[in-house]
Amino acid sequence: MANVLIAGCGDIGCQLGSLLAQQNHTIYGIRRNIEEIPDSISPIQADLAFSLPELPDNIDYVFYIAAAGKYKDSAYYQAYVLGVKHTLEAIKNHNIKRVFFISSSSVFGQSEGEKVDEDSPTTDSNFSTRRLLEGEELILNSHFPSTIIRFGGIYGPGRTHLIDLVQAGKVHCMEDVWSNRIHSDDCVGMLAHLMNYDIKNPEKLESLYIGVDNQPTPSCEVYDWLAEQLCVPDVEHIEPKESSRQMRSNKRLSNARIRATGYEMIYPTYQDGYQAILDAME
8 A cells, every 4th residue: 555645635635535545545635724634634734835844754656736826826836836846855855656746727728629638739828827837847857757637627516616607697608619627526536546557557657647527518518508407597608709719718628548547437427427416405
């Protein structure tokens, strides 16, 4: 069994740590507020934006799952650049088998509905994607084996923003704009799967995976389906202007690479995932 460090033990990190602990791995979690960390994870109180304390011996795997507290450059720099530097410094003398860095599919800048896989080009056209790519480069250029996972839009329990907007009639959608998403349970499932895959198949993991469900879907289809399930009026459809189309993400992401490792989606489509949430809300 492995000793695992989760740097940035928030919602996804705590769920991941709990799952890995159930599989008899030993888990350590770094977080500013350790009161939120479940009992199955050994807490380390620290802020990733500052130098980290001495870590437990014999760490095998590291998951870097930080999140920027605000949508501004300084927050993204602290979360995805400075925090990465401090984490790499703290583990430099450990015999780490692999570092996993959780990134975002927003670094793919395609806006014309293109099909996108791990070999597709990225863009650093704004501060958020630039900082994410800086963090990825720091991880990939370290001397540790490393893997980046770029997740699509995450939804799930506690992440019901879209449901709330549709129910309140406060949302519209752009025609012919593709979207990509992943349930939080599959985020956790994918991360645990990749670590366990690496344990059984050393050095066979790729350096990059896209984390989305099996079904890229036009945004309007998702909104309309939610409105139907919630028994509320149809969502307004608008025709995007060329300028707004270029500013929005509009691409079809492929999860073929991670599925090729044997991962099976818990929620393969948005209908599966959102229906589970709606059932729980009732």
